């Protein structure tokens with residue numbers, strides 16, 4: 001993964017430097033958060049009025065470089081070039097953990113943007129309201145949600161979950177965040193005694209996790225066809241035949 005994280009301090013040595021920060025910082029922040037690769041850009045005055053704490057996250061090194069190039073010719077750079085900066089910068093990995101209340105709105109925004117419409121976001125909201133969100137994991141850098149995956153319980157001849165939906169912020173794709181979320185979810189499912197996970201999606205993507213249409217062949221679901229795939233977590237290659245019923249929230253799709 002190649003997320004970029006920068007933390008540190010901006011330290012003014014005079015009232016004039018402090019005034020330059022106060023004057024130019026709001027426009028600098030506003031321009032930076034509009035950059036597509038900026039994940040967060042938190043610059044806040046500390047208890048010391050001459051010192052600002054800095055915490056920045058960018059989706060890739062290229063996004064960080066583009067930010068530096070733009071900012072280097074901005075009024076902010078011209079006014080604050082001489083101010084002391086003590087920064088640490090490096091590659092960061094997202095943290096994967098169960099959703100909290102603070103994640104609900106970011107998950108909703110992320111899912112609407114990823115799918116270009118409201119259906120999948122409404123599915124998640126209804127699963128949550130109806131007590132059918134068996135597992136909801138987010139990938140985060142700092143406080144910013146970069147990706148999300150949901151699992152819900154199925155009525156089936158074995159203990160089974162549905163995986164749906166999964167989404168990753170556009171700027172952060174192709175770094176393995178989707179795969180890390182799915183693998184963490186499957187691990188948790190296995191630990192909770194789930195014997196099978198079903199997914200409806202592109203076999204080219206889900207095949208890498210072991211899902212196959214063949215494993216789902218004996219199951220009867222509302223979504224039968226080449227996009228319905230299953231993964232046995234119990235070690236048996238063939239899942240028992242039978243009817244699968246999805247939680248009522250899936251009616252929105």
Ligand SMILES: CC(C)(COP(=O)(O)OP(=O)(O)OC[C@H]1O[C@@H](n2cnc3c(N)ncnc32)[C@H](O)[C@@H]1OP(=O)(O)O)[C@@H](O)C(=O)NCCC(=O)NCCS
Nearest residue numbers: 114166167168173174175176177178179200201202204205
């Ligand atoms: C699908 C999604 C979650 C993958 O997230 P991600 O963090 O980029 O995934 P990873 O980095 O783990 O994997 C990226 C790989 O998946 C492939 N991939 C992504 N979406 C794919 C799709 N719909 N079909 C086939 N392959 C896909 C990419 O081409 C890439 O392939 P590579 O590893 O050979 O380069 C993300 O693209 C997304 O949010 N898409 C919009 C929502 C969506 O379609 N969700 C899935 C519904 S089935």
